[in-house]
Amino acid sequence: MAKQLLIDAYRGKRTPKAPWLPYAGVHCAYLIGEKANVYLQNADLLAKGVLFAAERYKVDGMPLVFDLNVEAMSMGCEANWYPDNPPAVIGHPLADKTLAEANLKIPTAKDGRWPVIVEAGRKVMEKKGDWALLGLLCGPLTLASHLRGVKIFTDVVKNKPLAGEILGFCAKVCAESARIYRDIGCEIIALVDPVASQIRPETFREFVTPACQEAIKVIHDAGRTSSFYICGDATKVLDEVCRIGTHGFAIDEQLNINYVRDMALKYGLGFGGNLKLTLALSLGIVNPREDAIVSLAAGGLTGYTFAPG
Amino acid sequence: MSEKLVVDILTLDAVQCAACQYMLEAVTALPENVRQHIQYKEWNIKGPEGINKFLEYKARVLPTIVINGDIVFESIIPMYEELLDALAARAPDVLKTEIEKVRTTE
Numbered sequence: 161m162a163k164q165l166l167i168d169a170y171r172g173k174r175t176p177k178a179p180w181l182p183y184a185g186v187h188c189a190y191l192i193g194e195k196a197n198v199y200l201q202n203a204d205l206l207a208k209g210v211l212f213a214a215e216r217y218k219v220d221g222m223p224l225v226f227d228l229n230v231e232a233m234s235m236g237c238e239a240n241w242y243p244d245n246p247p248a249v250i251g252h253p254l255a256d257k258t259l260a261e262a263n264l265k266i267p268t269a270k271d272g273r274w275p276v277i278v279e280a281g282r283k284v285m286e287k288k289g290d291w292a293l294l295g296l297l298c299g300p301l302t303l304a305s306h307l308r309g310v311k312i313f314t315d316v317v318k319n320k321p322l323a324g325e326i327l328g329f330c331a332k333v334c335a336e337s338a339r340i341y342r343d344i345g346c347e348i349i350a351l352v353d354p355v356a357s358q359i360r361p362e363t364f365r366e367f368v369t370p371a372c373q374e375a376i377k378v379i380h381d382a383g384r385t386s387s388f389y390i391c392g393d394a395t396k397v398l399d400e401v402c403r404i405g406t407h408g409f410a411i412d413e414q415l416n417i418n419y420v421r422d423m424a425l426k427y428g429l430g431f432g433g434n435l436k437l438t439l440a441l442s443l444g445i446v447n448p449r450e451d452a453i454v455s456l457a458a459g460g461l462t463g464y465t466f467a468p469g
Numbered sequence: 470m471s472e473k474l475v476v477d478i479l480t481l482d483a484v485q486c487a488a489c490q491y492m493l494e495a496v497t498a499l500p501e502n503v504r505q506h507i508q509y510k511e512w513n514i515k516g517p518e519g520i521n522k523f524l525e526y527k528a529r530v531l532p533t534i535v536i537n538g539d540i541v542f543e544s545i546i547p548m549y550e551e552l553l554d555a556l557a558a559r560a561p562d563v564l565k566t567e568i569e570k571v572r573t574t575e
Binding site (some may be wrong): 228235240242245246302305306309310311314315318332355356358359360381391392393396414438442443445 | 481483484485486487488490491492494495498514515520529530531532536543544545546547548549550
């Protein structure tokens with residue numbers, strides 16, 4: 161376990177070995193025999209699960225929570241809870257209302273689901289060993305999708321003023337989430353924006369990049385380490401991801417790790433992934449051991465974090 | 470009942486993956502008169518059925534929308550009009566008519 165090893169890799173530095181970061185998420189609930197829907201709403205269980213998983217997997221870092229619905233639910237978005245998954249937002253308050261009509265407020269540490277997470281973070285920080293705690297906040301386009309629904313993907317092309325207004329609001333929410341994770345003490349804070357891979361590069365540049373800047377400034381002003389997580393086939397927007405302003409980024413199993421490594425090296429960024437979460441770890445179609453060896457070999461020792469994709 | 474247009478949405482899991490959730494929602498949020506003429510289904514790759522469908526279409530990435538066997542949207546959530554265009558290009562006459570109705574009323 162080595163907090164500094166992970167921070168160095170996340171900042172694109174050369175490391176003596178690749179740090180290890182499992183995004184255990186609700187798997188922590190499984191490890192301690194709890195249902196995800198119970199686990200995510202109980203600070204004691206959250207702390208217990210994270211600390212247990214960190215010890216079991218001998219991590220260099222662990223997320224406090226991996227749930228991209230926290231912000232939206234804390235603003236009142238309707239969601240379904242699941243025993244084996246994070247919740248999923250099903251109601252979109254901006255689908256047929258403006259921001260003013262919906263009267264959405266930026267959630268603070270005292271609102272919605274945040275108090276449970278803040279309390280869990282405090283408990284983890286008191287007891288954790290030499291590993292980095294990561295705060296993962298919902299990125300602006302994913303949050304905009306939760307608030308507006310699928311219409312946001314038409315708005316970013318056909319109704320840019322409205323898209324700009326919604327993404328501008330989401331940028332403020334992201335910044336507040338970054339402050340909450342900063343105040344918890346998270347050493348690394350990442351904007352997690354999976355749907356940002358599902359748009360064109362020019363749309364990313366126009367809406368996602370600016371909406372991340374305030375949160376990134378919060379992280380950097382506090383001297384913390386930043387990252388941008390993206391899922392899916394992000395090949396077409398990877399150049400934009402590299403230019404967004406974070407210390408590094410993380411990708412999923414659908415990208416070619418050699419291409420990703422070369423892009424990260426070109427920009428001097430940290431990068432993480434892309435163990436085949438579905439094909440190897442979940443389905444077993446690819447041998448997980450061989451997959452790990454390939455990832456480690458391709459990732460190298462400059463800025464690379466060994467992590468699932 | 471006329472023949473329905475088959476729309477398959479290949480996902481990791483629309484509950485677990487936000488990109489998949491909104492790719493699926495692009496289809497489920499279509500107007501009712503359009504949805505009546507399409508047969509849509511999510512195929513998540515976490516089970517053998519989904520894996521077989523992914524292989525059958527020779528899909529490359531997730532999420533993907535397949536319309537009448539054509540891979541149309543790969544890792545790009547379509548704009549509403551783009552999706553209507555893609556459906557109309559493969560639709561039987563009755564669905565084309567319904568899509569035109571949607572376009573003229575919006």
